[in-house]
Amino acid sequence: MRTIYLDNAATSFPKPAGVSARMKEYLDSVGAPINRSVYGAAQDAGLVALSLRERLARLFAFPEKPTHVILTPGATAGLNLILKGYLRPGDHCLVSAMEHNAVMRPLLQLTGVEFDRIPCDADGLLDPAAIPPLIRPNTRLCLIAHASNVCGTVQDAEAIGLICAEHGIAFALDAAQSAGHLPLDFGKLRLSALCVPGHKGLLGPSGIGALLLRDDFAQALTPLIAGGTGSASDSEFLPNYLPDRFESGTPNLPGIYGFEQALHFIEETGIEALRAHERALTARFLDGLFGMPGIRLCGTRDLSRRVGVIALDFKTIDHAEAAYRLEHEFGILTRCGLHCAPAAHKTLGTFPRGSVRFSLGFANTEDDVDAALAAIRNISEG
Ligand SMILES: Cc1ncc(COP(=O)(O)O)c(C=O)c1O
Known part of the structure; x- marks a missing residue:
């Protein structure tokens, strides 16, 4: 049975050719x-x-x-640094109703910091017009998941960035699910900070990521880690x-080599081409789901x-059982449950049951999508 990897929102697989060789080169020959x-x-x-x-x-850009x-x-x-390094007791912060626990857990650790969740509709979409009424005199930061890791x-972000700029609020984007999938322009989005992992859409290894900081935001940020x-x-x-101020300690050098190599592939292929491929596969997937009685699609069509999440x-079937059968009967690897985002599932009406998530990557093909659709039909009707 062929294995079909559809868990790219957790971490991308496979990595582009050359990534592992470059990491090995560092370990074996540079050191x-x-x-x-x-x-x-x-x-x-x-x-x-x-x-x-x-x-x-x-x-x-x-x-x-x-x-x-x-x-x-x-x-x-990076998200911990943004929240814990920037917010002070007495501050107020805005997040969306679709956040990952990588935002919610550090936010809830902050004593004396209040926050509001900007509401999102049942597809997980935020209406930027809902933001101004939530802004208070002490609102200093708006931090939003660009693409949902649950439903895509x-x-x-451009409309949100404009509102933040008009109100003098720092705007930070969690681009964990959009970097490498969508074109992102730091200046156009009026960002103060952009947070990306290396191992998802940017196709590098795990254990490395980046935080891009506008200078005024960086000056207001307290480092969380100090050292050599x-x-x-x-x-x-x-x-x-x-x-240096935010990079104490010896960094993950094999990760740096692998991540840098992955970006060669991203640059050579181009974000637009990656986006077009993912979009075509997503369209095929969504079309194929149409009319299947045993399932409900969460999120927008x-x-x-x-994105392709x-x-x-x-x-009619428990999600853990569905994911188990997808793997063992069809070789399809997915992720079931709450995806570290209970807030998003509450917004989508799938809490506490969660969902089964199929997430596409650059190496997936139309055959992979067709195989997933056949398996979903079999499981949901069986
Ligand atoms: C939206 C979102 N934010 C943050 C994270 C955390 O990323 P990492 O596990 O690479 O630190 C994830 C990971 O799934 C995510 O999907």
Whole structure:
């Protein structure tokens, strides 16, 4: 039986050719730290890290210098830094009703910080007009999941950014499910911070991600981790300059090599081509679901407002059993349950049952989609 990987929203698989080789090359042949020693191999490693920052800056039309592309262990680390490094007791923050626990859990750890959830409709779509009435004099930050990791619904980040700019509120985007899937323009969206993981749509390995910071936002941000940076070593205080201020400790160098290599593939293929492929497969998937009686599609059918994350509520079978049968009878790998996003499931009306999530990637084909549709039909009718 052929295995069909449809869990790309959790982590993308396979990775583009060359990613694992580049990580192996670092481990077997380079092996040096960055920003510390000055021999040739260490300088080469430093150049790969710089190239990674430059590629990310290019990909997201980032108007600041590559120094403001902070390398993190992943999206969760970046989101924690945004929330815990920026908000102070007495502040108010806005999030959407579709957030992942990578936002909700750190937010709920903050004492003295209040927040409101911007309501979203039953498809998970936020109406930007709902934002102004929620803004208070002490609202300092609006942090939104760009694309839902549950149902793929994409928010109108440009409209939200405009409202935030008009009210002088910092706007941060959790692009965990949109980076690598949709074109993203940092300046056009009027962002203060953009948080991305390396291992999802950007097709790199896990354990590496990035946080792109506008300079004024970076200046207002307190680092959460302090330690050696290999710079300003005469001082026991963290340097003020970026990226060092937010990058204490030896970074994930195999991850940096793999992530940088993955971005070659993204640049060569182009976001528009990746988007077109995913959109065509999503259309085929949604068309094929039409008229199937045993399932309900969660989220919007509108292809211009979604990515290829497809959540199904099976009416006649438990979701864990559905996912088990999809794997064992059809070789199809999915994710069932609540997807670390109980708030999103409450908005979509699928809490606490959750859903079975099928998420597409660049390597999926029409045959994969057709096989998934046949399996869904079999399971939901059987
Ligand atoms: C919307 C969203 N935000 C944040 C995260 C956290 O990303 P990571 O696990 O790479 O830190 C995820 C991961 O699934 C996600 O889907």
